Amino acid sequence: MKKQQINALTATRGFAALLIVIFHFGLERFPINVMQPFFTKGNIAVSYFFVLSGFIMCWTYQDRLISYSDYIKRRVARIVPLYWFALAAYVAFFTWQHFHHALALDADFRIATLLNIVFLQAYFPHYALLVNGPGWSLSVEMLFYLTFPFFLAIYNKHLRWFYVITITVFALSQALHIYFVLHDNGSNDSWHNFIYYHPLWHINEFLFGMMVCHWFQLLKQRHQWLFPFLLFALMVVTVMYAPPVFHNGLMAPLVLLFIISVAVKQPRILGWKPLVFLGEISYGIYILQFPVYAYWEKLSDKLFGDLNTNAFFYSYLIVLIVVSAICYSVIEQPVRRKINELGKK
Numbered sequence: 001m002k003k004q005q006i007n008a009l010t011a012t013r014g015f016a017a018l019l020i021v022i023f024h025f026g027l028e029r030f031p032i033n034v035m036q037p038f039f040t041k042g043n044i045a046v047s048y049f050f051v052l053s054g055f056i057m058c059w060t061y062q063d064r065l066i067s068y069s070d071y072i073k074r075r076v077a078r079i080v081p082l083y084w085f086a087l088a089a090y091v092a093f094f095t096w097q098h099f100h101h102a103l104a105l106d107a108d109f110r111i112a113t114l115l116n117i118v119f120l121q122a123y124f125p126h127y128a129l130l131v132n133g134p135g136w137s138l139s140v141e142m143l144f145y146l147t148f149p150f151f152l153a154i155y156n157k158h159l160r161w162f163y164v165i166t167i168t169v170f171a172l173s174q175a176l177h178i179y180f181v182l183h184d185n186g187s188n189d190s191w192h193n194f195i196y197y198h199p200l201w202h203i204n205e206f207l208f209g210m211m212v213c214h215w216f217q218l219l220k221q222r223h224q225w226l227f228p229f230l231l232f233a234l235m236v237v238t239v240m241y242a243p244p245v246f247h248n249g250l251m252a253p254l255v256l257l258f259i260i261s262v263a264v265k266q267p268r269i270l271g272w273k274p275l276v277f278l279g280e281i282s283y284g285i286y287i288l289q290f291p292v293y294a295y296w297e298k299l300s301d302k303l304f305g306d307l308n309t310n311a312f313f314y315s316y317l318i319v320l321i322v323v324s325a326i327c328y329s330v331i332e333q334p335v336r337r338k339i340n341e342l343g344k345k
Contacts, residue, residue, distance in 0.1 A: 006059075007279075008262050008270035009052065014278030016045040016052075017285040020134070021320065025293060029313045044247060046137050047205055049286075051255045053141060054209020055216070055263075057148055058155065062213065068149055075145040077339035082287060082332050083138055087116050089291040090132040125193035132290050136197045143199040144206045155210055166207040170249065173204040177248045201248045208252040212259050220264050228261040277325075284324030284332065292320045 023042025026032050032039055061071070091113055098105045112130035115121040122128050122139035129136060155162045180195045195201070235251070235258055262270065269275070278285075296316045300307055307315065 006263050006266065007276045008266040009056075009259065010279035011270040011272070011275040012262060012279065013049070013052065013282040014275060014285070016048050017282035018317075019045040020286060021289045021317065024289060025316070026313050029310050044251060047247065047249055047251060048255055049137065050140070050144075050202055050205035050249075051209040051212065051252055052259060053144060054206040055212040055259055056209075057144070058152065058210040058213035059216070061148075061152060062156065071149065072145070073342065074340060077336040079138060079141065079283070081335040081339075082284060082327055083135065084117070085327065085331055086287045086291055087113070087132055087135065089288075090294065093291060093294045122197050122199050125190040125198065128193040128197045132287070134286055134289060138287070140197075140199040140202045143203070147203075151207065151210060155214075159214065163211070166204070166211055169207060170204040170252065173201055173248065174250055177201055196247055205249040205252050208249070208256055209259075212256050215256070216260050216263050219260060228258065228265050228267055231258040231261050278321075281321070281324040281328045284327045285320060288324055288327065289320060292316070292323050
């Protein structure tokens, strides 16, 4: 039986996606620049997505009997169509620049494009961010999808061992990550990309997300002590003073508490339909942010001339949300339905 969507958590996805967009393009814009200590750590929102993904996957599939092939088909239907569309739009833009403005496209760009198509770019640090940078996290997400049935079997049959595995993976991941960060002198981009973007360093976040599912089921009837907005404030303060090592899951225990508190309390404001819809289109906001920025930069210049930086950024943000909403309606939903119906009699 399909479980009901937790709308409050869906809404938080929208805020997390916007936080990442601000991190990439809006740090100097007013009034965002007033809170730069927070927004300059906006990439931590990717960790939030990874933990949330573990929870949603476990919550969705925990009690369902489904074949591995049908499961993979559903995961492909969820992320691949819009991911490939965003990749094609980005590659098309730079190919057009290549032929009309003599922009050089070297072998690295072509190799990175091929790796992006098959979700392997994050495994090769030199290519992790070369084409549609945010796609690296989908390379990580694909690893989660492929290994999830294995972890779910342990979760369902040997919960104690699942906890041992999760805590061990978390401890080893953080110890290695902190060691690598402390010995990173910033002189090698590939080494930096390996430290921050390789899928192996993010499995701990996904496993913590699956733990959220267990704790949510334990605490959903005992929620007097859960205060989502207090935990959110604690997350904001933590992020503001967080060192770089927080990027690969060190905040996962705090994120775990926040997700549980939101899922249990389900604050009314986060159930407001426009915020829930923002969460529903958050995947588009996230994966389309680079191609939309590239196209809007050219188009806005033709339409409005030289916009000031604030006007350009906020107009870009509006365009990104509108494009994401359109893609949600004409690509994500219909293509997902068609793929999910394949093989059905």
